[in-house]
Amino acid sequence: AQTVTQSQPEMSVQEAETVTLSCTYDTSESDYYLFWYKQPPSRQMILVIRQEAYKQQNATENRFSVNFQKAAKSFSLKISDSQLGDAAMYFCAYRSQGAQKLVFGQGTRLTINP
């Protein structure tokens, strides 16, 4: 079974600086999808960014970008120019090509210091 590991339970960063959240996963498959979701306090989970494993180019969405290392099974999220609204729990998730369910990591709580 696939597993997702987020080794940083908590991270903090100064406003306007850059922070990187780590995620590793375990799979024997070659085709899959990876996601970062954000869950603000008492608010619903929203998608931040997604990466298809067959794409070598790292996904980017405005201030959010990923470093996808397929051989190392690593999928880190970089947040540039951190803003107070970025404070949330961040979850890394995996989905097999042929499956529907998402497999989530334990999450990283990100605090933004003004």
Added chain:
Amino acid sequence: DTGVSQNPRHKITKRGQNVTFRCDPISEHNRLYWYRQTLGQGPEFLTYFQNEAQLEKSRLLSDRFSAERPKGSFSTLEIQRTEQGDSAMYLCASSRGATDTQYFGPGTRLTVL
């Protein structure tokens, strides 16, 4: 799109009682998912529907849990004879197709006393 909605947002019940939650997916999304999230953990998959057919169930979904999606629209998740271990946030998500992004609702927080 109005987003995925879930009702109620909070439910407090006594051990042994039955509870039912409702999820309304984004219109025209034919896939609907249920996840459970306990405090400080990531969501765990429970079950998923394609239209009205329930195609996958996790072993986390014991016999006390049942989910339905009549007519392929809204879905209900019922827990019978609730236990304290059932206390969690129950999340619903929907997607348009197999490879599309899953959009989550705000969740129903269940507390079993």
